[in-house]
Amino acid sequence: MHELGIMESAMSTVLAQAREHGARQVHRIVLRIGALAGVEPQALRFAFEIVSRGTPADGAELAVENVPARVHCADCAADFDVAGGFVFTCPRCRALCADLRQGRELELARIEMT
Numbered sequence: 001m002h003e004l005g006i007m008e009s010a011m012s013t014v015l016a017q018a019r020e021h022g023a024r025q026v027h028r029i030v031l032r033i034g035a036l037a038g039v040e041p042q043a044l045r046f047a048f049e050i051v052s053r054g055t056p057a058d059g060a061e062l063a064v065e066n067v068p069a070r071v072h073c074a075d076c077a078a079d080f081d082v083a084g085g086f087v088f089t090c091p092r093c094r095a096l097c098a099d100l101r102q103g104r105e106l107e108l109a110r111i112e113m114t
């Protein structure tokens with residue numbers, strides 16, 4: 001389960017931020033996850049419960065912002081959403097594109113603490 005490693009590194013950032021701000025309790029953590037990031041939200045939540053236990057983030061809400069996968073066509077400059085894969089066909093000009101502009105995000109968007 002690589003979600004555990006992802007969550008461990010996210011949590012070290014969260015806890016470093018909490019220390020820096022002298023926060024005692026982390027209330028909410030928002031992650032931005034791309035449709036093609038290869039992360040299972042359920043596994044992420046489970047990993048979060050494990051790594052947050054006994055820390056100031058224990059009991060915090062883990063929110064996930066989903067980022068759709070979008071591809072840019074170099075031929076006609078169209079941007080279009082895709083469900084998955086590595087090579088995509090432009091719906092406008094039928095050119096093959098592989099220029100994924102978003103969808104692989106895996107980042108900490110926001111931390112709410114007091």
Ligand SMILES: [Zn+2]
Nearest residue numbers: 073076090093
């Ligand atoms: Zn095109």
